[in-house]
Amino acid sequence: MSLDYKAGSVVFNKVSKRFGQVSAIDNVSFTIEAGQLVTLLGPSGCGKTTTLRMIAGLEHPTEGQILIGDKDVTRLPATDRDVSMVFQSYALFPHMSVAENVAYGLMVSGTAKAEAIDKALEGLQLVGLAEYGNRLPSELSGGQQQRVAVARALVLEPEVLLLDEPLSNLDAKLRRYVREEIRDLQQQLGLTAVYVTHDQEEALAVSDQIIVMNKSVIAQQGTPRELYEQPVSAFVADFIGDANLIKAELQSREGDFARIDVGGVNVQVPHREQQSGAVTLAVRPDAVILHADPEVTALTGQVTHASYLGNQIQYTVDSELGELFVIDYRVDQPVARGSSVALDFNNRGLALVAA
Ligand SMILES: Nc1ncnc2c1ncn2[C@@H]1O[C@H](COP(=O)(O)OP(=O)(O)O)[C@@H](O)[C@H]1O
Numbered sequence: 001m002s003l004d005y006k007a008g009s010v011v012f013n014k015v016s017k018r019f020g021q022v023s024a025i026d027n028v029s030f031t032i033e034a035g036q037l038v039t040l041l042g043p044s045g046c047g048k049t050t051t052l053r054m055i056a057g058l059e060h061p062t063e064g065q066i067l068i069g070d071k072d073v074t075r076l077p078a079t080d081r082d083v084s085m086v087f088q089s090y091a092l093f094p095h096m097s098v099a100e101n102v103a104y105g106l107m108v109s110g111t112a113k114a115e116a117i118d119k120a121l122e123g124l125q126l127v128g129l130a131e132y133g134n135r136l137p138s139e140l141s142g143g144q145q146q147r148v149a150v151a152r153a154l155v156l157e158p159e160v161l162l163l164d165e166p167l168s169n170l171d172a173k174l175r176r177y178v179r180e181e182i183r184d185l186q187q188q189l190g191l192t193a194v195y196v197t198h199d200q201e202e203a204l205a206v207s208d209q210i211i212v213m214n215k216s217v218i219a220q221q222g223t224p225r226e227l228y229e230q231p232v233s234a235f236v237a238d239f240i241g242d243a244n245l246i247k248a249e250l251q252s253r254e255g256d257f258a259r260i261d262v263g264g265v266n267v268q269v270p271h272r273e274q275q276s277g278a279v280t281l282a283v284r285p286d287a288v289i290l291h292a293d294p295e296v297t298a299l300t301g302q303v304t305h306a307s308y309l310g311n312q313i314q315y316t317v318d319s320e321l322g323e324l325f326v327i328d329y330r331v332d333q334p335v336a337r338g339s340s341v342a343l344d345f346n347n348r349g350l351a352l353v354a355a
Pocket residue numbers: 019022023024042043044045046047048049050051
């Protein structure tokens with residue numbers, strides 16, 4: 001194999017980017033280790049694409065410093081960086097064959113045609129399209145066109161591969177399949193990849209690390225498990241998976257744990273440096289336990305909606321804590337709409353968060 005990858009790290013050091021009055025990125029610092037797949041996750045407009053474009057050199061910071069593989073690239077143009085990008089729209093040339101599309105970037109950067117075509121065929125092989133080089137893009141399905149776009153980026157042997165919402169033009173079933181393919185390739189080739197998405201499930205599924213962004217800043221960085229199980233803020237808890245944000249009372253601390261009163265029910269959770277008094281507890285929908293006997297705990301509620309979804313029943317429960325969204329996997333023990341229930345909590349699935 002002639003394709004050869006040398007994965008680079010990416011460092012943002014207090015980077016800000018303003019477009020006129022708009023602050024797209026505000027004093028953001030992070031490190032992406034070489035060989036990792038890191039996702040930038042956040043709602044539309046939070047600054048994901050701007051961050052990616054600054055790694056690519058398509059935008060330049062207003063302030064701060066960017067390093068790729070320990071080299072300061074802050075002022076370096078895109079053409080002088082070993083970085084390639086997979087765009088949401090694929091952006092394939094319709095009149096060129098698939099192989100020519102994949103070879104194009106290499107030829108533009110001075111690779112001789114025969115070698116470029118060789119590498120292109122190798123790239124197509126990596127994405128499982130070795131037999132498709134002579135077709136036109138319009139003769140491929142959406143998923144296959146997306147793989148051509150990935151091959152085109154891979155043949156440039158980037159230190160960092162950038163992907164901006166690469167699956168958003170595919171239907172739901174194909175999205176899962178293609179995201180697994182991208183993850184497999186990244187691991188097999190040992191690539192550094194920065195992957196932008198607004199889809200939390202996609203981020204959880206493919207990432208070594210996730211950087212959650214909100215309103216131009218980083219809300220939290222961590223592994224998928226850290227973000228899901230230990231969200232630091234109400235925003236992160238609610239953005240990564242669903243969460244009920246409940247007002248509760250921290251009563252006492254012992255070791256790393258706090259005893260919390262939640263509407264008359266006691267639970268134990270890591271205190272995360274929060275003090276006695278009013279606190280906000282993020283409660284995953286499947287951490288709420290419903291008891292058909294309303295006498296079982298001090299916290300009662302009434303089921304106002306019940307939806308059977310095959311592998312789970314989703315309930316809305318009106319309680320003293322407000323309206324709660326509950327997921328129950330015990331589909332053989334349904335609770336009827338209108339029933340009074342007692343509520344309890346599973347300690348796994350609870351986290352104290354900043355309000
Ligand atoms: N070229 C530009 N000119 C002016 N404003 C921009 C430009 N690019 C992005 N922005 C603004 O910067 C903010 C972040 O945008 P973007 O990085 O595209 O967000 P995301 O990819 O997370 O949806 C938004 O408010 C957007 O309108």
